[in-house]
Amino acid sequence: MKFYKITIFALIVFGISNINLPGQTIIPRQSDSTNSTWYADNGNGTFTNPIFYEEFSDPDLIRVGNDYYMTGTTMHTMPGLPVLQSKDLVNWKLLGYACERLDLGPEFRLEEGKEIYGQGFWAPCIRYHNGIFYIFSNVNRHKTQVFKSTNPAGPWEHYQMNVSSHDLSVLFDDDGKIYVVWGYDEIRIAELNAELTDTIPGSGKIIIPAGSGAGEGCHFYKIDGKYYITITNWDPVCYQVCARADNPYGPYEINVMSAEENMGMGTTWRLWDTKNGPPFNLTKAPPNHVGCIPMHQGGIVETDRGEWWGFSMMDYNSIGRVTVLSPVTWKDGWPYMGLPGNLKRSPKSWRKPLTSVKSGISSPFEKDDNFDGPELKNAWQWNHAPVDKKWSLNERKGFLRLHSMPAESFWYARNTLTQRAVGPESYAVTLVDISNLKRGDIAGLALLNLPYAWIGITKNKEGDNRLQYYNQQKQKKINLIPVANKIWLRAYCNFDEDFAYLSYSTDGENYITIDDKIILPYQLKTFQGVRYALFNFNKEGNEGGFADFDFFEIIEPRCKGLTQPIPYNKTIKLISLADSAILVNWKNFLRPVPIDSKFAEGENGLFRVIDRGKGRIALQSIATGGYVTVKNLGEMAEVRIETEGNGSASTFQWIDMLKGEIMLMSLKTHKYLFADPYAGSLCSADSEGARPDRKGGSCFIWVFAD
Numbered sequence: 166m167k168f169y170k171i172t173i174f175a176l177i178v179f180g181i182s183n184i185n186l187p188g189q190t191i192i193p194r195q196s197d198s199t200n201s202t203w204y205a206d207n208g209n210g211t212f213t214n215p216i217f218y219e220e221f222s223d224p225d226l227i228r229v230g231n232d233y234y235m236t237g238t239t240m241h242t243m244p245g246l247p248v249l250q251s252k253d254l255v256n257w258k259l260l261g262y263a264c265e266r267l268d269l270g271p272e273f274r275l276e277e278g279k280e281i282y283g284q285g286f287w288a289p290c291i292r293y294h295n296g297i298f299y300i301f302s303n304v305n306r307h308k309t310q311v312f313k314s315t316n317p318a319g320p321w322e323h324y325q326m327n328v329s330s331h332d333l334s335v336l337f338d339d340d341g342k343i344y345v346v347w348g349y350d351e352i353r354i355a356e357l358n359a360e361l362t363d364t365i366p367g368s369g370k371i372i373i374p375a376g377s378g379a380g381e382g383c384h385f386y387k388i389d390g391k392y393y394i395t396i397t398n399w400d401p402v403c404y405q406v407c408a409r410a411d412n413p414y415g416p417y418e419i420n421v422m423s424a425e426e427n428m429g430m431g432t433t434w435r436l437w438d439t440k441n442g443p444p445f446n447l448t449k450a451p452p453n454h455v456g457c458i459p460m461h462q463g464g465i466v467e468t469d470r471g472e473w474w475g476f477s478m479m480d481y482n483s484i485g486r487v488t489v490l491s492p493v494t495w496k497d498g499w500p501y502m503g504l505p506g507n508l509k510r511s512p513k514s515w516r517k518p519l520t521s522v523k524s525g526i527s528s529p530f531e532k533d534d535n536f537d538g539p540e541l542k543n544a545w546q547w548n549h550a551p552v553d554k555k556w557s558l559n560e561r562k563g564f565l566r567l568h569s570m571p572a573e574s575f576w577y578a579r580n581t582l583t584q585r586a587v588g589p590e591s592y593a594v595t596l597v598d599i600s601n602l603k604r605g606d607i608a609g610l611a612l613l614n615l616p617y618a619w620i621g622i623t624k625n626k627e628g629d630n631r632l633q634y635y636n637q638q639k640q641k642k643i644n645l646i647p648v649a650n651k652i653w654l655r656a657y658c659n660f661d662e663d664f665a666y667l668s669y670s671t672d673g674e675n676y677i678t679i680d681d682k683i684i685l686p687y688q689l690k691t692f693q694g695v696r697y698a699l700f701n702f703n704k705e706g707n708e709g710g711f712a713d714f715d716f717f718e719i720i721e722p723r724c725k726g727l728t729q730p731i732p733y734n735k736t737i738k739l740i741s742l743a744d745s746a747i748l749v750n751w752k753n754f755l756r757p758v759p760i761d762s763k764f765a766e767g768e769n770g771l772f773r774v775i776d777r778g779k780g781r782i783a784l785q786s787i788a789t790g791g792y793v794t795v796k797n798l799g800e801m802a803e804v805r806i807e808t809e810g811n812g813s814a815s816t817f818q819w820i821d822m823l824k825g826e827i828m829l830m831s832l833k834t835h836k837y838l839f840a841d842p843y844a845g846s847l848c849s850a851d852s853e854g855a856r857p858d859r860k861g862g863s864c865f866i867w868v869f870a871d
Contacts, residue, residue, distance in 0.1 A: 202530075204725070209779060212255040212514065215479070217488060219530075225289055225334075233251040234291055234298070235291070237289065239546070242549075243266045243546060244265045244546060247259055254520070255518070260319070261543075263312040267550070278573075278577070280577065281549065282690055283692035285304060286304060289302035297315055299361070303332070309326040311324055311326055311361060326363060331348060332381045332383055334347070342413075345385075348381065348383070352383065353369060355370070379419060380397050383395070393408070395407050397461040397463075402458075404423060405421070405422050406419050407422040422501050425459055426503075426509070426510045428855065429856070430481060434448065435687055437688075444616075445615070460502060461479075463476045463478060472518055474518050477502065483687045485585065489511070491512075507836050507853055510853050513820050514818065529543075532717075533717065536714065538558070540558070546582075546584070547581070547582060551579070552580055564598070566712070566714075568701070568710070569603070569607075569710060570708060572702040575611055583613055584698075587721055589723050590660060590661070591722075592655060592657050592719070592720040594716075595653070597610075597622070597715070605706075609654055613695065614685060615691055619634070619635050621700070622648050622712075623704075634667060634679040634680060638683075645669070646671075652671060655667070655670070658685065660685075666682065728823055731774065731776075733782070734773065738770050738772075738868050740867070741757055741840045742860055746840060747759075748865070750788045753805055755848040757844075772784040780818060781818050782819050783810055793806060802851045813831075826865060827866070828855060828865070838852070
């Protein structure tokens with residue numbers, strides 16, 4: 166086991182973990198953090214979305230007995246089609262991958278100047294029938310691939326169907342028939358043969374015509390005798406619908422089941438035209454634009470305790486599309502992602518699902534790697550199909566050795582080893598021995614995106630190893646210091662604002678940042694989020710030398726859904742993020758007032774936080790001893806101070822927004838405590854959710870009373 170010194174610094178103000186300037190040597194963490202990686206489980210009976218704070222797109226999920234299984238899109242990265250298992254829908258472990266590699270031609274191997282960025286495995290469907298697990302996944306420009314196994318951990322048998330079905334979903338009906346639905350805007354259905362190799366001639370039909378409000382990403386179910394298809398749509402913003410019929414061939418009714426839920430996240434940078442550049446035309450979205458961020462492309466699952474939960478994805482900007490979990494409410498025979506008082510909107514934090522089997526807190530992916538084991542850690546995926554003879558964990562024990570192969574640029578470098586970047590912010594650190602590079606080799610650490618950037622070491626014509634930095638967007642190459650035999654490389658990414666820095670160190674302690682911010686856009690060429698990547702290629706067209714990577718480590722400064730512990734039994738002030746107004750007890754109402762108002766003096770603005778279990782709290786006025794309580798008055802959920810606490814009306818779910826702000830969800834309305842900005846009026850509990858700038862009146866910071 167190898168250990169490397171990293172200086173730690175933490176500064177907490179108003180519950181905010183401040184971020185250092187990445188050129189400094191300090192690396193911030195939460196002051197009370199005992200986790201090293203993101204866990205959705207808060208350890209108090211609640212969870213916080215996303216389930217993984219890294220890309221896991223197009224999820225599909227099933228239950229088999231007391232176990233839940235999930236897979237998702239992997240496109241051009243290999244191994245592909247991860248298979249995850251859970252007991253509680255919150256904590257997951259990776260069992261393995263259904264496909265070690267997909268090789269359908271030179272483009273899958275980055276040969277002949279060809280590539281499959283953004284292609285490969287898309288929107289898989291996982292199913293279980295008669296003791297066999299199946300994964301169906303379409304491969305663009307090819308056909309639908311099928312993987313089957315009696316053990317979800319593998320091995321998996323692979324074959325190709327005779328059809329190509331975009332974003333398909335399969336239903337094994339209880340009458341023995343097998344149906345497949347698929348499509349883009351226009352949704353089709355057909356019956357599959359028993360061998361699952363083709364559709365039955367004459368069985369195909371359009372069941373939802375184009376322009377009906379259905380897009381793609383089907384999930385097909387039969388529930389209580391009715392047929393349901395959940396489908397995503399993208400116009401004008403992403404949302405999710407449900408189609409319902411009494412017969413698999415319809416006619417289908419369509420109903421919106423999830424809309425507008427952005428969980429306080431807004432669109433940042435986008436790259437729409439990936440063909441013309443570099444430099445590319447990067448677009449910064451206007452404030453509070455959400456675009457395709459809201460929950461979409463998901464389905465539903467029933468727990469073994471009879472609860473229904475929804476799973477879907479959100480386009481979280483440059484980190485990629487993340488998976489989120491939502492309680493499902495049934496109303497009039499329709500499933501909605503959300504709670505009874507706030508249908509179609511889902512909480513960022515909520516109580517964990519009721520399941521028969523309890524689960525310990527876990528994360529599916531092992532990110533840190535000392536390269537001491539016989540295999541790579543399970544978070545690693547190759548960029549396209551690897552060349553096995555050109556990498557090794559055995560040629561030098563305790564190191565990853567990457568032999569260089571010719572490539573015109575990093576984009577076409579073979580055997581580039583990648584991991585999903587982690588949010589909301591993270592550092593990737595590696596130590597590389599470059600004493601065996603040959604002329605023209607470039608080895609280092611990259612941010613795989615479009616545009617990409619890297620920091621590495623190249624051996625020049627004079628035979629010297631020279632540190633080099635490259636930013637594709639700026640077409641900027643910087644030659645830096647000469648390097649002896651080893652050097653530390655570091656990447657820092659902030660996914661709140663979508664920027665990065667690359668830096669290096671000669672001693673593992675003091676890092677020097679190169680250039681200014683690297684903008685990280687989300688784009689539809691790789692169709693993935695940013696990836697940390699280790700690489701070695703030869704720019705002069707030769708089979709070169711090799712680079713030895715000593716370790717790889719991910720550091721996550723904010724890896725908890727609760728960035729600060731809930732201040733149970735403490736006295737606090739609540740301050741609106743919109744206008745800095747303080748919430749005060751004013752004539753038995755809760756009211757926002759300016760910080761210099763006379764009503765903000767003394768005990769009027771002080772509240773004791775009472776623990777109600779599972780991340781829920783009551784607020785007791787220090788001035789009167791009364792409780793903040795929601796009173797329904799017609800269409801308005803007014804907030805008052807009542808002498809006695811009144812069950813759910815006086816109980817709020819504490820929701821940490823991960824940047825120092827909180828929201829308080831009323832258990833009576835399932836909406837959020839709201840103070841109308843600059844109005845100075847009474848508070849209500851009828852906000853449907855957060856605005857991306859967090860200044861809509863439902864986000865607050867809290868401070869301890871003086």
